[in-house]
Amino acid sequence: MTASGKMGCEFSYTTAYMWSQFYNVRIARVGDAVLLCSEADSIPSFLPPIGVSLSEGITLLRTYTEERAVPLRLHGVDEDTRAALCALYPDRVRFEEHDGDFDYVYETQALATLQGNTYHSKKNHISAFTRQHNWRYEPLTDMNAADALAVSSQWCQEKGSCADAGLSSEKCAIRRLLEYRETLSVSGGLVYVDDKPVAFTLGSPINNDVFDVHVEKALSAYAGAYAVINREFAKTLTAYRYLNRENDMGIPGLRRAKQSYRPAILLKKYTCEFI
Numbered sequence: 109m110t111a112s113g114k115m116g117c118e119f120s121y122t123t124a125y126m127w128s129q130f131y132n133v134r135i136a137r138v139g140d141a142v143l144l145c146s147e148a149d150s151i152p153s154f155l156p157p158i159g160v161s162l163s164e165g166i167t168l169l170r171t172y173t174e175e176r177a178v179p180l181r182l183h184g185v186d187e188d189t190r191a192a193l194c195a196l197y198p199d200r201v202r203f204e205e206h207d208g209d210f211d212y213v214y215e216t217q218a219l220a221t222l223q224g225n226t227y228h229s230k231k232n233h234i235s236a237f238t239r240q241h242n243w244r245y246e247p248l249t250d251m252n253a254a255d256a257l258a259v260s261s262q263w264c265q266e267k268g269s270c271a272d273a274g275l276s277s278e279k280c281a282i283r284r285l286l287e288y289r290e291t292l293s294v295s296g297g298l299v300y301v302d303d304k305p306v307a308f309t310l311g312s313p314i315n316n317d318v319f320d321v322h323v324e325k326a327l328s329a330y331a332g333a334y335a336v337i338n339r340e341f342a343k344t345l346t347a348y349r350y351l352n353r354e355n356d357m358g359i360p361g362l363r364r365a366k367q368s369y370r371p372a373i374l375l376k377k378y379t380c381e382f383i
Contacts, residue, residue: 118184130277208358237332248296
């Protein structure tokens with residue numbers, strides 16, 4: 109999937125694997141076509157096909173859905189794909205915009221350096237954290253993967269022991285990402301305060317230009333830890349032009365946090381239904 113050239117987080121195999129149980133994700137290959145289906149609500153929704161032309165992939169999907177007497181729905185449709193679908197199937201496609209699904213894509217160098225007045229508050233958060241704590245950053249390794257799990261568990265306890273189904277699924281997904289991190293090309297890092305792990309992050313490439321940050325967690329008692337882990341991890345990723353920090357799910361606080369880093373691209377995405 110990384111060869112698709114797409115920026116959206118849905119086009120990361122690691123993202124699909126991470127949420128496969130929660131969204132009931134299935135992946136199939138038909139010749140050169142790679143097809144991904146999610147049935148979170150028992151209604152199939154497909155990622156735009158990759159590996160073949162859009163028209164060839166849609167033909168495959170339409171055959172599949174017509175045989176099962178269900179509508180053809182697509183998710184993760186970016187602006188270019190939307191335009192192509194409109195050109196191929198005029199008056200036969202209907203789109204719906206979901207701003208909670210838009211991906212926040214940043215210039216990696218900007219997050220690694222935090223230069224200029226734009227990031228003044230972020231630098232202040234990091235300075236305050238440094239004055240208050242004796243901290244260090246470590247890249248994710250076999251030796252400290254368990255510490256990332258410990259932060260994940262404590263963070264989950266802070267959020268009501270992950271009673272929410274999505275948070276519970278994410279906690280399980282983090283464990284799976286750590287277990288299969290080499291196979292999934294997952295890298296990450298941790299922040300320690302006086303040898304106590306207080307923040308961690310995990311991500312993987314979408315393509316040669318875009319790296320997807322799947323997870324970022326910090327304990328609430330350590331104000332500024334999010335700014336620190338964000339910058340320190342970005343410093344290790346400058347081989348990628350962009351960091352996709354995924355969507356805000358319509359959560360106001362998360363939206364403000366993601367907007368405060370001034371994304372270079374707000375990647376619009378749509379759902380599409382054939383009519």
